Amino acid sequence: MTLKELHPGQSARIDEIDARQPGVVRLMVLGLIEGAEVQFENSAIGGDPMEVTVHGAAISIRKQQADCFRISPIGSNV
């Protein structure tokens, strides 16, 4: 499962990142790295880009890049 498939309000832990895809490194610098806990907060109309938070900091991420983050969901679905 990748970050792209998360539902609004759901949290997940990042397991693996395909850092070679364009635009992914920038997101890693902002704190989306392996082991980090992320929460999908909101999106723009149409679901893209997504707003995720890591350690309370909100980051905008496009679905194309979100697909490069393999995750495991935490807790129950909201």
Next chain:
Amino acid sequence: MSEVGTTYVPIDKIRIRRRPTASVAVIGNPNSGKSTLFNRLTGLRQTTGNYPGVTVEKHSGTVQLSESALELVDLPGIYCLGGFSSDERIAIDVLLGRVEGTPGPDGLLIVLDATHLYQGLYLMQQLMEIQLPMVVAMTMSDVATASGIDISIEVLQRHVGGIPIYPVVATTGRGLDALKEALEGIADTPAPAIPESWPELSSTADQLVGSTEGVLSRIDIIHALIHPDGQRAEMLAKHLGHQAVDKVRRELFADEPPQACEARHRYSWVNNVLEEAQRKAPAIDRVGASSLRWLNRPWPATILFFAVMALVFQAVFSWATPMMDAIDTGASLLSNQVSDMLPAGAVSSFITDGVIAGVGSVLIFLPQILILFLFIILLEDSGFLARAAFLMDRIMRTVGLSGQSVIPMLSSFACAVPAIMATRVIPNRRDRIATILAAPFMTCSARLPVYALLIAAFVPDRSVGWLNLQGLVLLGLYLLGIVGGLTTAWILKRSALRGPKPQFALALPEFRLPNLQTVLIKLMERARIFLKRAGTVIFLVAILVWGLAYFPRSAEIQTDLKTAVMQAESTMSGDQLLAEVNELENTAAAEQLAQSYLGRSGRFIEPVFAPLGWDWRVSAAVIAGFPAREVVVAVMGTIYAVGDEADEASLTEKLRSASWPDGRPIFTVPMVLGLLLFYAWCLQCAATIATIRRETNSWRWPVFAWAYMTTIGYVGALLIYQLGSLV
């Protein structure tokens, strides 16, 4: 104290201005409260300049301490020393003293946002590698406490090599005294120990320092390894050979992007630090936060965005009108005063129609620009602009740009000059240039007087359904600008500026109340930059156009005028005489303009514009408008002999009755629509051209933009006129 003086000033009221003895760079994440702290420390003792070769503004100011003074250099807010954007590149160059004319700092003041230690400590770790003395100001600690984040400063300090950390509340000034005391001795404090987050990189860098004969420092080498396309990487390769460097890189990063490896190592260090230094209570929802959360949902947020933008435009246009009218009236009153005092002639005309009109045409833009800037700064500082970029990203992607191009394009509806400067936040050069070339298409405030005149004169004032036809045409012209700009970006991104899709990774700050002092300082600075950049160009253009329209002066026309006026005086009196003299003067002015350089060039160029249905008078007005489109209405007023300050009604009447020698009307519907389209698309603004030149650092793009926009404006007007005339 001397006893000679008669007034005594209490010793504590004497403010001694010391000259700065050392320079300290202020650095931190965007939205960390860095600017507010900088303004708080330096007050109004700030200067703004430019770093050579790049378009990043250099802010510096002096902070007065009890024993000495320091120069503070405010660096752009960044997340890493990575080189993703020009802001990041300039930050690292300043820190390492690689910028011409800016010696490297003697110390760093790091601004760490207590609510975002995660990203803050990442940058801080990179800064610790630079090995300069440091002091940390921890902002937002009050907000952090309120939201249940408990930070142990002692533990944190231990982890960051003993760097002193001072909690401050920049808005109220709490904690500033202790911070200033710490800054006093900063230059003599030892640099912090380097954090052990990536031992392999550290030891490799240490080894390589020796092999470059001291040309590259340890931090230079780290940067050269992590950023293979930078200048330092080239220098390193020169010393060690490309193969050797590649081998080192492979050992360190395997086949992953170096910055990805760096992020992993550094964030794992950050996580360790936070685990010990920060305790999070179960999140206490701040009052109101949850009730406002629905506003962030896709549809409400988008609707709110459009509502706010509508409000901003409403304010820009309606609030500015009284001020603009006042400036207009003031300028003409002053002109009248001067022309009453001076004998009629070149000097009087130069001062009234050249200088006063020129200054007036600069000032007339200020109300709109200031109101627009005020809103943009408020939206920026409250965190709204980043949200707007987020919401609009999808739409901008269809033309090959990203959400970050939205703000410059919106600013462009008031004026393209600040809009083009606002493109600096766009990291990719190709995307930035595409945005720069799209921005001048948006209907700026200088186009409005021309639109208003032509629409009022030639579009019937009747309703179409529940809409007004004149309003519809104006709306159509706005849309024409948007379509022109977006299509241009789309074409460019598929041709000359083709490249990888623009990335869009943006930190979204929380909504925050902007700080008044910071907003006002920013507003003053942007107004100053506008006056300096655009103002000087607009003023010079006004003088130039005046010269072209005034010279050469025909003595014959003036003599004839005098005779005619004398004749009128002998036969008429009262209001009739005044009207007659006014009429005679306007006719003479029109004749003078007809044989001036401007009038002659209008006749000369008439064949070029004849296929568009324009006569020499329209052509002359258009030529006058090329350096600054807003002068067109005044030139038309003079050329149609109603005076340059004529009310619109009399000019409208003249335009309607203007005809070709054979009696056909000049201003037909197809001709007017073509002329409007020409104005919508043509780049008639020397200030914009100068700004594009500055921001792209070459003549290539401004020349291209001018030629391209003029061509499509011409072709569009030609097609409309020719096809429209067939019907």
